[in-house]
Amino acid sequence: MSTTLLEPAPAAEATVALELDELWSFVRKKSRKRWVWIALCRQTRQVVAFVIGDRSEATCRRLWAQVPAAYQQGHCYSDFWGAYQKVLPDEQHTPGGKERGLTAHVERWNNTLRQRLARFVRKTLSFSKSDLMHELCLRLFIHRYNLSLLPT
Numbered sequence: 707m708s709t710t711l712l713e714p715a716p717a718a719e720a721t722v723a724l725e726l727d728e729l730w731s732f733v734r735k736k737s738r739k740r741w742v743w744i745a746l747c748r749q750t751r752q753v754v755a756f757v758i759g760d761r762s763e764a765t766c767r768r769l770w771a772q773v774p775a776a777y778q779q780g781h782c783y784s785d786f787w788g789a790y791q792k793v794l795p796d797e798q799h800t801p802g803g804k805e806r807g808l809t810a811h812v813e814r815w816n817n818t819l820r821q822r823l824a825r826f827v828r829k830t831l832s833f834s835k836s837d838l839m840h841e842l843c844l845r846l847f848i849h850r851y852n853l854s855l856l857p858t
Contacts (some may be wrong), residue, residue, distance in 0.1 A: 724746065728761060733836065743766065755777075
């Protein structure tokens with residue numbers, strides 16, 4: 707999977723912070739859940755990496771493998787989902803609930819995705835009919851979203 711970033715990675719001396727979260731969607735019917743895992747850079751608000759899969763540790767490992775090396779050196783914030791604690795290095799990871807605001811940016815991104823793409827809304831008449839289209843629509847949205855954040 708190619709990178710979603712449109713800017714170069716931050717310099718080594720810059721402090722990088724990532725927010726990680728997952729949201730569910732479905733293909734064809736609600737019983738065919740697909741989990742979208744997102745890694746968002748706090749400083750730039752760009753999506754650094756994403757994967758679609760189930761809600762397992764294996765999918766979390768796939769997400770971490772997609773994060774560019776320069777970003778893997780930074781600190782990560784997530785919810786208390788157990789997969790994060792098993793995959794992310796302890797010294798770089800801070801889990802927290804929504805009330806602490808540690809994942810506020812990525813949670814806001816999830817809402818933006820659901821508002822702008824009907825196929826990602828929980829109760830909808832719009833849905834993806836294939837895994838391929840589900841991923842392609844998400845990839846296009848992320849590309850356009852990251853592009854909108856570049857300075858003009």
